[in-house]
Amino acid sequence: MTDSRIAVAGAAGRMGRTLVQAVTAADGLALTAGTERPGSPFLGADAGELAGVGCLNVPIRARLDEVTDAFDCLIDFTTPAGTLEHLRSCEAAGRSMVIGTTGLDAAQRQTIERAAQRIPVVLAPNMSVGVNLCFKLLEVAAQVLGDEVDIEILEAHHRHKVDAPSGTALKMGEVIATTLGRDLGAVAVYGREGHTGPRDRATIGFATVRAGDVVGEHSVWFVGEGERIEITHKASNRMTFARGAARAAAWLAGRPAGLYDMRDVLGLNH
Numbered sequence: 001m002t003d004s005r006i007a008v009a010g011a012a013g014r015m016g017r018t019l020v021q022a023v024t025a026a027d028g029l030a031l032t033a034g035t036e037r038p039g040s041p042f043l044g045a046d047a048g049e050l051a052g053v054g055c056l057n058v059p060i061r062a063r064l065d066e067v068t069d070a071f072d073c074l075i076d077f078t079t080p081a082g083t084l085e086h087l088r089s090c091e092a093a094g095r096s097m098v099i100g101t102t103g104l105d106a107a108q109r110q111t112i113e114r115a116a117q118r119i120p121v122v123l124a125p126n127m128s129v130g131v132n133l134c135f136k137l138l139e140v141a142a143q144v145l146g147d148e149v150d151i152e153i154l155e156a157h158h159r160h161k162v163d164a165p166s167g168t169a170l171k172m173g174e175v176i177a178t179t180l181g182r183d184l185g186a187v188a189v190y191g192r193e194g195h196t197g198p199r200d201r202a203t204i205g206f207a208t209v210r211a212g213d214v215v216g217e218h219s220v221w222f223v224g225e226g227e228r229i230e231i232t233h234k235a236s237n238r239m240t241f242a243r244g245a246a247r248a249a250a251w252l253a254g255r256p257a258g259l260y261d262m263r264d265v266l267g268l269n270h
């Protein structure tokens with residue numbers, strides 16, 4: 001079987017470089033294109049050399065639409081605006097996408113849903129196996145503990161992260177709210193200050209820390225009278241996300257158009 005040809009958007013970024021390493025190491029995948037935004041100092045540099053895996057003869061380009069013939073699947077961990085622009089190119093060229101970008105608003109998610117009627121897309125705020133297992137554990141915990149506990153979601157990330165709460169924390173909130181029949185938009189409390197009054201049990205609280213080089217930590221507290229259950233995931237390096245994205249790209253080969261998430265890729269959506 002021939003390798004799936006993979007492009008990495010934002011190939012000089014923190015995740016971009018790790019994705020180039022993961023794609024290069026994966027069986028059945030070959031890195032054939034890489035992009036950065038127009039004006040980037042990394043344009044023309046070799047994606048493999050930037051990622052520390054040696055020359056791959058893949059120069060970083062500014063325009064994805066000029067290289068759509070060179071790949072089958074785009075892995076995109078950039079910015080919401082960048083991802084939406086790349087989505088248009090992939091939709092026009094019939095290429096699949098793995099999207100890890102977070103901070104997407106509701107309209108941007110709807111645009112991705114519409115495009116996924118024409119191309120296959122995996123969209124997930126966290127591609128690690130461990131976090132996707134935690135989503136399952138959260139469903140079970142919420143089913144068992146129900147309305148008898150207060151639920152708080154705590155997350156910590158590095159000082160460069162631009163969106164808050166993290167996409168993973170928001171997804172954790174959605175999983176719990178859906179399980180409990182609550183509307184996250186109505187019950188979410190994003191940080192507290194001043195005279196807040198006592199806590200309303202139906203709320204789901206979010207707390208965010210940004211500091212130093214923390215890769216990504218998420219903890220959900222289910223707190224009742226006399227006991228506290230914590231479901232925690234700590235990423236210690238970015239390769240866990242990149243390997244998941246490479247796995248998703250391989251899984252997409254030959255799939256029909258549709259919007260998938262990592263739980264589909266991992267067979268956890270049953």
Ligand SMILES: NC(=O)C1=CN([C@@H]2O[C@H](COP(=O)(O)OP(=O)(O)OC[C@H]3O[C@@H](n4cnc5c(N)ncnc54)[C@H](OP(=O)(O)O)[C@@H]3O)[C@@H](O)[C@H]2O)C=CC1
Pocket residue numbers: 009010011012013014015016035036037038040077078079081082083085099100101102103124125126127128167241
């Ligand atoms: N789903 C998951 O498992 C994970 C998701 N993420 C998410 O991935 C995203 C990226 O994170 P991270 O790698 O830390 O961020 P970085 O800022 O390090 O990387 C993003 C890269 O994309 C580049 N870029 C921006 N716009 C464009 C564009 N239009 N075309 C091409 N390249 C572009 C940036 O360039 P420049 O710096 O010049 O703007 C930068 O090099 C975030 O949304 C983050 O939350 C992160 C880890 C795991």
Ligand SMILES: O=C(O)C1=N[C@H](C(=O)O)C[C@H](O)C1
Pocket residue numbers: 102125126157161165166167168169215216217
């Ligand atoms: O920006 C990051 O770094 C990360 N972002 C993702 C998120 O917003 O959930 C996933 C991971 O925790 C790292």
